[in-house]
Amino acid sequence: MNPTNTTDPDYFHKVVDCQWACPAHTPVPEYIRLIAQGKYTEAYMVNRHSNVFPGILGRVCDRPCEPACRRTRVEDEPVAICRLKRVAADHRDEDISALLPKKPAKTNGKKIALVGAGPASLTVANDLAPLGYECTIFEALERPGGLMISNIPSFRLPATVLDEEIGYITDLGVEIKYNHPIASMKALLDEDYDAVFVGSGAPKGKDLQLPGRDEAAANIHIGIDWLESVAFEHTDKIGKQVLIIGVGNTAMDCCRSSLRLGADTVKVMARKPRAFFKASPWELEDAEEENVEIVVNHSPKSFVVENGKLTGMVFEKMEYELDESGAITSQKSAGDVTIPCDDVILAIGQENAFPWIERDIGLEFDKWDVPSVDKDTFQSNRDGVFFGGDAAFGPLNIIWAVEHGHQAAISIHKYCEGTDVTDRLAAGLNLVTAKIGVNEWQFSNDYDPSDRRQMEHVELTERFRKLDTEVELGFAPEQIATEVQRCLNCDVHTVFEAPLCIECDACIDICPVDCLTITVNGDEDDLRTRLTTDADNLEQALYVSDPLKETARVMVKDEDVCVHCGLCAERCPTAAWDMQYGVIHIPLVEDEVTAAQVAKGVAAE
Amino acid sequence: MTSIRKPLIDKHLRRNDLGLTVRDYEGVMSTLCAGCGHDSVTAAITRAFFELSIEPHRAAKISGIGCSSKTTAYFVGQSHGINAVHGRMPSVATGAAAANGDLYYIGVSGDGDSLSIGLGQFCHAIRRNVNMLYIIENNGVYGLTKGQFSASADIGTKPKKGAANEQTPIDPVKLALTLGASFVARSFSGDKKQLVPLIQAGLKHKGFALIDVISPCVTFNDHVGSTKSYAHTYEYFHPVIHADYVASKETITAEYENGAAMDVELHDGSVVRLRKTEEDYDPRDRGAAFDYITRHDGKGEIVTGLLHLDEDRPDMRDMNKLPKAPLNRLPFEGLCPGAGALADLQKDYA
Ligand SMILES: Cc1cc2nc3c(=O)[nH]c(=O)nc-3n(C[C@H](O)[C@H](O)[C@H](O)COP(=O)(O)OP(=O)(O)OC[C@H]3O[C@@H](n4cnc5c(N)ncnc54)[C@H](O)[C@@H]3O)c2cc1C
Ligand SMILES: Cc1ncc(C[n+]2csc(CCOP(=O)(O)OP(=O)(O)O)c2C)c(N)n1
Ligand code: SF4
Ligand code: SF4
Ligand code: SF4
Ligand SMILES: [Mg+2]
Numbered sequence: 001m002n003p004t005n006t007t008d009p010d011y012f013h014k015v016v017d018c019q020w021a022c023p024a025h026t027p028v029p030e031y032i033r034l035i036a037q038g039k040y041t042e043a044y045m046v047n048r049h050s051n052v053f054p055g056i057l058g059r060v061c062d063r064p065c066e067p068a069c070r071r072t073r074v075e076d077e078p079v080a081i082c083r084l085k086r087v088a089a090d091h092r093d094e095d096i097s098a099l100l101p102k103k104p105a106k107t108n109g110k111k112i113a114l115v116g117a118g119p120a121s122l123t124v125a126n127d128l129a130p131l132g133y134e135c136t137i138f139e140a141l142e143r144p145g146g147l148m149i150s151n152i153p154s155f156r157l158p159a160t161v162l163d164e165e166i167g168y169i170t171d172l173g174v175e176i177k178y179n180h181p182i183a184s185m186k187a188l189l190d191e192d193y194d195a196v197f198v199g200s201g202a203p204k205g206k207d208l209q210l211p212g213r214d215e216a217a218a219n220i221h222i223g224i225d226w227l228e229s230v231a232f233e234h235t236d237k238i239g240k241q242v243l244i245i246g247v248g249n250t251a252m253d254c255c256r257s258s259l260r261l262g263a264d265t266v267k268v269m270a271r272k273p274r275a276f277f278k279a280s281p282w283e284l285e286d287a288e289e290e291n292v293e294i295v296v297n298h299s300p301k302s303f304v305v306e307n308g309k310l311t312g313m314v315f316e317k318m319e320y321e322l323d324e325s326g327a328i329t330s331q332k333s334a335g336d337v338t339i340p341c342d343d344v345i346l347a348i349g350q351e352n353a354f355p356w357i358e359r360d361i362g363l364e365f366d367k368w369d370v371p372s373v374d375k376d377t378f379q380s381n382r383d384g385v386f387f388g389g390d391a392a393f394g395p396l397n398i399i400w401a402v403e404h405g406h407q408a409a410i411s412i413h414k415y416c417e418g419t420d421v422t423d424r425l426a427a428g429l430n431l432v433t434a435k436i437g438v439n440e441w442q443f444s445n446d447y448d449p450s451d452r453r454q455m456e457h458v459e460l461t462e463r464f465r466k467l468d469t470e471v472e473l474g475f476a477p478e479q480i481a482t483e484v485q486r487c488l489n490c491d492v493h494t495v496f497e498a499p500l501c502i503e504c505d506a507c508i509d510i511c512p513v514d515c516l517t518i519t520v521n522g523d524e525d526d527l528r529t530r531l532t533t534d535a536d537n538l539e540q541a542l543y544v545s546d547p548l549k550e551t552a553r554v555m556v557k558d559e560d561v562c563v564h565c566g567l568c569a570e571r572c573p574t575a576a577w578d579m580q581y582g583v584i585h586i587p588l589v590e591d592e593v594t595a596a597q598v599a600k601g602v603a604a605e
Numbered sequence: 606m607t608s609i610r611k612p613l614i615d616k617h618l619r620r621n622d623l624g625l626t627v628r629d630y631e632g633v634m635s636t637l638c639a640g641c642g643h644d645s646v647t648a649a650i651t652r653a654f655f656e657l658s659i660e661p662h663r664a665a666k667i668s669g670i671g672c673s674s675k676t677t678a679y680f681v682g683q684s685h686g687i688n689a690v691h692g693r694m695p696s697v698a699t700g701a702a703a704a705n706g707d708l709y710y711i712g713v714s715g716d717g718d719s720l721s722i723g724l725g726q727f728c729h730a731i732r733r734n735v736n737m738l739y740i741i742e743n744n745g746v747y748g749l750t751k752g753q754f755s756a757s758a759d760i761g762t763k764p765k766k767g768a769a770n771e772q773t774p775i776d777p778v779k780l781a782l783t784l785g786a787s788f789v790a791r792s793f794s795g796d797k798k799q800l801v802p803l804i805q806a807g808l809k810h811k812g813f814a815l816i817d818v819i820s821p822c823v824t825f826n827d828h829v830g831s832t833k834s835y836a837h838t839y840e841y842f843h844p845v846i847h848a849d850y851v852a853s854k855e856t857i858t859a860e861y862e863n864g865a866a867m868d869v870e871l872h873d874g875s876v877v878r879l880r881k882t883e884e885d886y887d888p889r890d891r892g893a894a895f896d897y898i899t900r901h902d903g904k905g906e907i908v909t910g911l912l913h914l915d916e917d918r919p920d921m922r923d924m925n926k927l928p929k930a931p932l933n934r935l936p937f938e939g940l941c942p943g944a945g946a947l948a949d950l951q952k953d954y955a
Contacts, residue, residue, distance in 0.1 A: 074614045439608040447612030502835045504640045504823065505795050509648035512611045533617055550839035563614065570607040573640025573823045 001524055001544045003554075006495065009429035011541065012582040015559050016490045018081055021068035023403040025586045026050040028065060028081055029491040033443060035087055036484040043088035045099050050586070052123050052169075052402050055161040058086030059472065060152055062280065062397040070490050073536055074513070074563060077452035079486045083475055089161075090474050101130040103173040108132030110416045113193040115182050118146020119398045120389025121199030122169050123405025127589045128412060129172035136193075137174065140181035142232070144170075146201055146389075148398060150228040153253050154468035155260065185357040195384045195412045198371075199405070202390035204353040208245060208346050212303030216310035216344075220303065223250045223347035230257050230467070237262050239342020243313055244268045245300055248278040251347035255292045258345070260467045266292045267339065269315065271299045275326055286471070290460065304338060312340040350395045370394065377421045378408040386411055409589040417596075425595055428585035433578055434492050435569075441579060443492050445566040447512070448485035488564050493582050496555055498546040500576035503553070507568035507577055508532065515561045516568060521547070521554045535560035606636045622658035630655045632682040637672055640827075642794030642820030642835075643742045647679045649797050650711070650740075653804035654681055657852075665701060665708040669694040669723060672749045673715035673742035673820070692723025695730035695739075699921070702735050705931035706922050709808050710737035717747040720756035720775045727777075731784040731813050733921040738807040738814045741777050742794075744822035745833035752825025763830030776902070777817045782895045782913060788814035789894075789913040790848070793838050794821065796909075803911060805850035811872040812920040819907065832905075843901060845883040846910035851876040869914055879911060888914050 005011065014020050018028040026047060034043035047054035061082050069078030110133050114121035117139035125135040143149050144166050148157065170176060182188055188196060205222035207213075213220065219239065227250070229235040242263045244255045247270040255266045268287070270277065273296050277284065288294065298315040305311065317334040352370050357363060364372040364381040371380055373387045380387055388404030390396060411421040434442045456473045463469050475483065508516045514533035521527070527542060528535070540560035547554060569577040585591075611634070618626040630651045635644050654664065661683035668674035670691035677686050685708065689697040698712050719727045719741050730739070745758045754762075757777070758770040781789045788810045792800040800818065807814035819838050821827050827834045851868075852875050867879045879888055887893055894913045901908045921927075928935060 074616050439606075446609045447614065449612070502640070502823075502827070503795055503839065504642065504821070504835055505645045505648075505797070506640045509645055510607065510611055512614050513617070536617075550836060561617070563612075565609070565612060567607055567609070567611060571639045571644075573638065573827075 001521060001527060001542065003498075003546045004541065004543045006543075007429070009427045009584060012429060012431075012491075012493050013427065013584045014541065015493060015562075016582070016584070017068040017070050018065035018079075019491065019584065021064045022050075023064070023400045024051045024406065025584065026065075027491065027584065029487055029489050031088060032079070032081075032084055032484050032487040033489070035084055035480065036444070040088050040091035041093045041096060041099070044092040044096070047085055047088060049588075051399060052126055052405075053119065053165045053398065054085050055089035055165050056148060056157060057399060058082060058084075058089045059161070060148075060157050061085070061399055064399070070488050070563070071486060073561065075449075075451075079488075080452055080455075080475075080483050083453075083455060084480070084483060087475050087480050100168055101126075101172060103171065104130060104132045106132065107134050107173075110134065110194045111136070111192060112195050112197060112412060113138065113188055113191070114197045114199055115188070116140070116146060116198070116200040116389075116391070117144035117166075117176050118199050118201050118389055118401060119148060120146075120201075120391070120401040120405045120408075121197060122166060123402045124197050124199070124388065124409045124412065125174040126169045126172070127406060127409035129169070129174050131413065131589065131593060133413075133416075135174045137176040138180045138182050139176055139178050142178050144176050144178075146199075147224070150231050151224055151250070151253065153227065153257050154231070155256070155463065155471050156253070158468065158470050181356070183356050185354075185363070186361050189361065189385075194416050195386065197408055197412065198385065198387045198391050199389045199401070200354070200391045202350045202352045202395040204351045205346065206349040206351060208300065208348060210300060210302050212305045212310075215305040215308060216303045219310040219343045221343065221345045223254050223345050224350060226345055227253055227257060230261065235261070240264045241341045241343075242266045243339060243341040243344045244347055245344060246270075246347035246349070247284075247294065248347060248349070249280060249283050250350070251345075252279050252283040252287045254345045254347050255287055256290055257467075258343075259290055259292070260464055263343075267341075268292055268294045269298045269300065269313075269339075270294060270296045271318065272328070273297060273320060273322075289457070298337070301336060303344070310342065310344065312338050313344060314338050350390075352391060352394055354391075376407070376424075377411045378404055379411055379415075379421055384415060406588055410587075410592055413589045413592060419596075425587035425591055427587070430583040430585065431493070431495065431580040432583070433580050434566075435578060439570045441492075441566055442581070443489045443579075444485065445489070445492075445564070445579070447488075447563060447565055448482070450482045450486055452486065453479040453483045490564055491582050491584075492564055492566070492579050494543075494557060494562060494564070494566075494568060495578050495580045496543065496545050496557070497576050497578070498548055498555065500574040501545075501548050501555060502574055502576075503548055503550045504573060506571040506573065510567045510571040512565060512567065513561045513563055515558055517556045518548065518553050519556060527556060531556060531558055533558070533561060606634065606639070610634045621655055623660060625655065625658075627652060627655040629683075630661065630681050632677075632679040635676070635679045637675070638824045640823035641672065641748075642744065642818075642823070643673050643676050644679070645794040645797070646713075646740065646742055646800070646818050646820055647676045649794075649800040650713075650804055651680045652797070652801050653808065656801070656850075657805055657808060659709055659808070663708055665710050666713065667694050667698045667701065667710065668713045669715070669718040670749070671715035671718045671747065672822070673713055673744075674718055675749075676742070677711075677713050692718055692721070692726060694718065695723065695726035695735070698737050698739075699730055699733060699735050702737060702921065703925070703927065705933070706736065706927065706929065707931050710735070711808065712737055712739045714739070714741050715748070716741060716743040716745060716755040716757040716777075720777060724756070724775070728780070728784055731781055731786045731815070734785075734787060734812045734918055734924070736811055736813070736920045736922065738804065738810075738816070740804075741815070741817045742820040743777070743817050743833070744820050744826055745831070746822050746826045748822040748825060752822065757833075759832040762832040763828070765825060765828055769830075776898075777815065778912060779895060779898060781815045782891055782898075785918070786815055786913070787812040787915040787918040788911070790814070790816045790911045791819070791907070791909045792816055793819045793842060793907075793909060795835060795838065796842070799844060799847065799909065802848050802850045806848050806871070806877045806911065809850070809871050809873060809875050810914075811916070812918055838907060841905050841907045842909060843906040844909045845881070845886045845897070846888050846912065847880045847882060848911035849878040849880070851878055869916060871916060877911070877914065879914070882910070888912060891915070
């Protein structure tokens, strides 16, 4: 293999599994270290810079970082990254106004219209308003937040947290026009805006057309619409026996909300076995803790209506055969069953819908009626119209909506400046040694074998009394102290200087996970057969050095297995290994502005 | 030494026949200098005991004084051990081996410990063919006392400060060959592929097994001009015989090509497979081995591998017709026949 190019910012970024997996690339180990030092406000601000809504995401983020977490290679459970984000939000200073971006003294005269007050539009406004852009958000509903307020139940995400973090954005002078659905894109484009951002989400819940659907309509609800009417207190009760169709995250919110509105028995009906569920494991756990029954292998067939009223549903019981990889190879029916119920909630998916965008204004839609949107710039085929969040590529989650917002803000700025939207700053990397003395590091390098801390919940009896009692209590001080130590500091990198190595083997002997090998070079497949141990994840790179002085062999480090304990660097007599902080710089629109100013300054000189 | 103990992370660790991982064969944390060859030898010993699936309590570790002698604390923690007086490891090992033939004896010594103060003891342990593995971690200096030349320092080798050595070195390998040692090997702390199987074979060999391991002192003898540095050893390293340890005859496959390999069966039925990397080298011929090493000494080459093996010599316990069972398991009457028996014996000399 060729020697690894560690100056490519992506190389070390990828080693920080959580940060790499986070759509907004939140520097996770960095904020965990700040929490460990009791610097909660700093930890909050580091989060806010990347993901805008730490208090919200610290509760309900989809947390793609956790399954990626390196900790799972050495034990079963990842670091509770999301919970620690909430810790930063819970314990930060109450008043952080001095640290927040400011409403500019005067605007730059550019007007941006944003459709929908969900996380995508809010992020665009958050990034553009401090630069002087006049941002106006049009929202169909009476409150801001999009699905975060209308669909995510308040027992998971309290309204106070939403209000506070959205307030930081409206404080920048962002105007939100409530109860203001945009009915015509054409009309909006005719108005005096320099750019339009569409953050209207994927607002259409899928229906299930089965026999009896129309007769029983009064007791059949579309999940996302029903959750919205619960959130806005238009619905405050439901029947005693409720069936939820589907096992995604929406289903989990529907079943738990039903329990709080008076249901006695709630069954979530799944067509397939558990391995095929779409819901996050923790959402399933939380529902099951509340005694929701999850019924597998039941395929809905028809609604049973008696005297014009829904009384049950017929399901076909399914039997599946799976192959070794777990894929279904065949299925057969094992007869029908009828399950009685008073209400059915359909939670089988969401779609984009743009009834308000005329199809004759030059905006391209593909065959699924989804607008054509560029994956990097978020620009549509029509100049000055940008999409982001669920509206861009279909339903995702909050953290993706935020990342889309950051990127769209860069594009909108470039568009308004008349510069090339595709000419964007690349990510950067700054490496600084973490060494402060002989075998002394700026990070706690010892491995803490503690298990993941478990979140405490409000008592079952207590939590159903009110719809908005937050179930999760947050981490107690002892839990915080332990959980932060479980982080492996993956952003403190092992950096190798081949000319210094005397091939003494000391680093290889001390490495607790057999990460290192000195061997004859070869291609990757060949090298992997000769490493001290095997990788779990072949996506992680092999770090291959220049040829070593004595034997012309190479030092190979498998980035997959390293636990960043720094022992190689401690054992190395020549400091050929060093532990270095890698600060990964992910550019936001403010950086584009600074870079342009610097470039201009240089040109003027 | 490191600031923290090597953490135990065993999710991916292989287990041996006893269900133990290699980490179960470690000892306390090393306090040696970072990069010391001795720590690598410790890692090799740890690995060899693990691969052999030896129950830790069946190992006995004996050492003298020196950085090298300290290392018995760093491997196979759950075992027996004595850290003896400087240079006296061989006699303590001899006594222990006489009392109990049931244990795996491993002595770890230094070039100072074995070739200066302990030279006489070392020679006599070889003559007696004590059943033990005797490792000399050879760095050419007294590391523990801050780097004075030892008896293995080569002529012309330079210290960090001061004059080069002019006295002739003692080579433990050649010394052992002349004394009739039945297993004589040399290796390098930086080459575990060679060292680990040698340690395995040495532990299984019945009789005295010597491995002279070049193990650089990174602090006092790893500079330019030293003949015991990492750089010098890499440059002049000259392997002639590679030994592989094969646990039992059944598992032996014909993966070695063209007769260059030779199997030697050990007393417990396991096999040492010798592979020549040098055509005209015969590890069974003591005299030829001596000549070969001497010739290559002249070129400054460090001849390594299992240089001589003789499985047919009786060990100390055979020569002295000692009972199979450890002394502490013999009935008291057998151990101490009493005054009457003594008187009878003395009659023979009257
Ligand atoms: C039940 C449920 C639970 C979820 N739970 C989670 C979770 O726990 N974690 C997570 O990360 N994600 C979750 N999601 C997904 C997440 O909420 C969305 O991916 C995210 O909110 C999308 O953000 P957005 O800004 O693109 O759009 P949205 O949040 O959908 O906001 C769009 C806004 O636009 C408004 N709007 C639409 N059309 C118009 C129009 N024509 N004029 C004016 N306004 C308009 C809507 O009223 C809405 O307020 C959940 C989704 C659902 C349905
Ligand atoms: C009887 C006695 N004499 C002298 C000493 C001082 N002393 C301690 S270690 C040592 C030499 C150790 O050299 P070596 O065996 O090569 O070990 P190294 O430290 O090099 O591994 C000496 C002379 C002593 N401890 N005891
Ligand atoms: S930091 Fe060094 S010693 Fe620690 S796991 Fe990584 S490679 Fe091994
Ligand atoms: S400890 Fe340092 S000098 Fe020794 S092999 Fe490792 S990197 Fe090279
Ligand atoms: S002084 Fe030399 S022999 Fe002793 S521990 Fe340090 S490097 Fe090893
Ligand atoms: Mg020495």
